[in-house]
Amino acid sequence: MPVKDLSGTKSRLAPVLDPAARAGLTLYMMGRVVSRAREAGLENVGVVSPDPIVLDEALKRGATPLAQKSRGLNPALEEGRLWATKNGASALLVLPADLPLIEAADVRDVLAEAADGSPVVISPDGARSGTNALLLRPPDALPFLFGPDSFEAHLKAARDLDAEARVCENQHISFDLDTAGDLAAYRGEGRP
Ligand SMILES: Nc1nc2c(ncn2[C@@H]2O[C@H](COP(=O)(O)OP(=O)(O)OP(=O)(O)O)[C@@H](O)[C@H]2O)c(=O)[nH]1
Ligand SMILES: C[C@H](OP(=O)(O)O)C(=O)O
Numbered sequence: 001m002p003v004k005d006l007s008g009t010k011s012r013l014a015p016v017l018d019p020a021a022r023a024g025l026t027l028y029m030m031g032r033v034v035s036r037a038r039e040a041g042l043e044n045v046g047v048v049s050p051d052p053i054v055l056d057e058a059l060k061r062g063a064t065p066l067a068q069k070s071r072g073l074n075p076a077l078e079e080g081r082l083w084a085t086k087n088g089a090s091a092l093l094v095l096p097a098d099l100p101l102i103e104a105a106d107v108r109d110v111l112a113e114a115a116d117g118s119p120v121v122i123s124p125d126g127a128r129s130g131t132n133a134l135l136l137r138p139p140d141a142l143p144f145l146f147g148p149d150s151f152e153a154h155l156k157a158a159r160d161l162d163a164e165a166r167v168c169e170n171q172h173i174s175f176d177l178d179t180a181g182d183l184a185a186y187r188g189e190g191r192p
Contacts, residue, residue: 001037001063002076003030003049003097010098016180027057029177030097034061037095040107044087048080074144084139092139099132100186101172110135113168120158120165123173124151132173 003009006023013022030047037045038061047058048066055065066083068076077094084092093110095102110133113121119141123133131150136142141163145153158165177186 001030001033001045001047001095001097002073002080003047003051003054003058004073005049005051006053007051010178012179013183016183023053025177026097027054029100030054031057031061033095033097033099033102034058034063036102036104037093037107038062039104040111042093042107044084044089046080046083048076048083073146077144077146081139081144089139091135091137094131094134094136094144096132096176098176098178099173100177101175101189103172106170106172109170110168110173113166118166119163120154121168122151122154122165123168123170125176126174130176132176133168133170 003026006026007019009026010017010022017025034045034047045063046066047054047063048068049055050068055067058065064083066079068079070076070079081092091114110121110123114135114137119137121135122131124130125132128151129149131146131154134154142154142157142161145157155165175182177183
């Protein structure tokens with residue numbers, strides 16, 4: 001799980017939340033995603049971040065803190081991938097921190113999609129433009145192409161590599177909390 005520096009996190013929410021609230025929201029969401037991932041039975045959860053407060057929270061939640069040395073999301077994920085392969089992982093699941101509706105059953109949904117040996121499973125965001133979960137088996141099955149239109153980019157990379165990619169449509173995973181509109185929708189669900 002990649003988590004940005006708390007001072008820069010959730011910048012699209014700046015019009016509606018002050019910096020402390022954006023940091024608090026990020027810590028809350030990441031802690032929750034770590035716990036749900038562990039509940040789903042993932043053997044090892046690693047959190048890659050340059051932020052010591054994030055890494056401390058990761059440790060408290062039972063994840064392995066990975067101090068990010070590079071800059072940017074995809075390089076951060078490469079650091080996570082290196083950690084996973086060094087530890088003998090047969091598969092790697094990338095989950096962002098900002099999935100406030102995710103439950104253990106949703107994580108299991110993604111894992112189940114790969115149960116018959118499919119090397120790539122992708123869960124898109126609600127607009128089908130972003131990638132909200134990416135399961136790779138083995139961990140180097142695809143390059144990381146997070147950023148604008150990453151859903152299509154990951155599908156294309158799989159096609160180019162002749163790797164079968166499954167799409168896991170999951171309502172909870174499709175909801176990433178990015179904008180003021182997302183925050184309003186989240187609050188509308190009666191969430192804290
Ligand atoms: N370690 C690390 N994680 C990142 C980086 N950039 C984004 N992330 C994480 O990647 C996931 C998706 O991030 P985004 O939605 O692009 O960024 P965000 O900070 O949540 O929101 P914005 O600032 O509004 O883009 C979140 O878990 C982020 O914390 C980075 O440079 N390093
Ligand atoms: C990084 C990006 O996430 P978003 O910024 O769209 O939440 C993506 O899904 O590739």
